[in-house]
Amino acid sequence: EKGAIACLVRSVTANSLQTPHTGAMRYGDAKVKIPAAAISTEDADTIAGLRRLGAEVRVHLKMEAKTLPDAESANVVGELRGSTWPDEVVVIGGHIDSWDVGHGAHDDAGGCVIAMEVINVLRKLNMIPKRTIRVVLWTNEENGLRGGIAYAKDHADEMGKHVVAIESDAGVFRPTGFSLECMDKQRETIAVGQMRDIMGLFSSSVGEMTVRVGGSGADISPMKDAGVMLMGQRVEGSRYFDYHHSPADTLDKVKPE
Structure with missing residues (x-):
């Protein structure tokens, strides 16, 4: 123009x-x-x-x-079946793709590891959740969101059984809480209050943890119109954009502590 x-x-x-x-x-x-x-x-x-x-x-x-022309890819999915309500699902994940210039350590390999560790920790503690925890490592977040779109489409008849979908895609830094959104604003308000009570249990060990209404995550966003509760992990990410989408996004930037 x-x-x-x-x-x-x-x-x-x-x-x-x-x-x-x-x-x-x-x-x-x-x-x-x-x-x-x-x-x-x-x-x-x-x-x-x-x-x-x-x-x-x-x-x-x-x-x-x-x-380039489209090529076939796939989400990676694994789950720990629930003991009481196995048909009810808690989705947690990150996206498995990254830009070619770096390793994608913060964006979003760390988010994928966080999701997988949820099941790993529960198994180590010999804890079986009442609902099924489904880990989804989404494909094609960076330039098309087709992994998230395909999941919502393929599981459209199960969306009513999705209790919540959680995404970690903000880098691997000190956690500060969650942002939460839902089409049902009454459920959203109730969930914020419940999550604030839960986060209060962790604040003394990792610092203040807050919960607020706001954006959740790109990959889980296609489930919003179906009424699924969405949550995005928030972190102290002041250095995230130092590495974001650059050759500097490598594993040495991820601090184990």
Whole structure:
């Protein structure tokens, strides 16, 4: 619309070491598809500064990115059957895909491990939940959400038995609580109160844990219209975007403590 021949995007991060952060983009209904690239904050600031001084800036783009045909993928699903109400399901998960520039340690391998550890810890404690706990490692969160969409579609006739769906996709940092949302606002209000009581049991060991109404997670969002209660883990993620979608998102950035 503006006559551009390319688009440069300043990386979404507060801290940078000359490292561009990647991400998804869509052309929508655009008739002309122009190249688009993320650049480091340093380069973005340099270009902006030169333009403010009235200088003409020329940029040479050498890009190899391309949109490939769709390929088959799959969610990874495992569950611990409930003892009393096995048909009622608690879903917990993270997304198994990541961007190619890094390892995806925080986004979202850590979230997948958190979900799997729920079942691992329960088994070590010889505890069988009353409801089935289903771990879902979603595919294609980063550029299509097709794993979450496919799950909601394939299990449409079971949504009424899904008690809650929980997602961890904010990095592996100190937990601070949960955000919660539901189409049924009365249930939402009741659940917030119940979760605040539960979180109060943990606040002394890990710091204050809060519960609030708000966004939950991308992968579980397709279940919202079916009335499923959704919860997203919240963390002290002030450094998340230092690593997010960049070559720096590697395992050494995940602190075991």
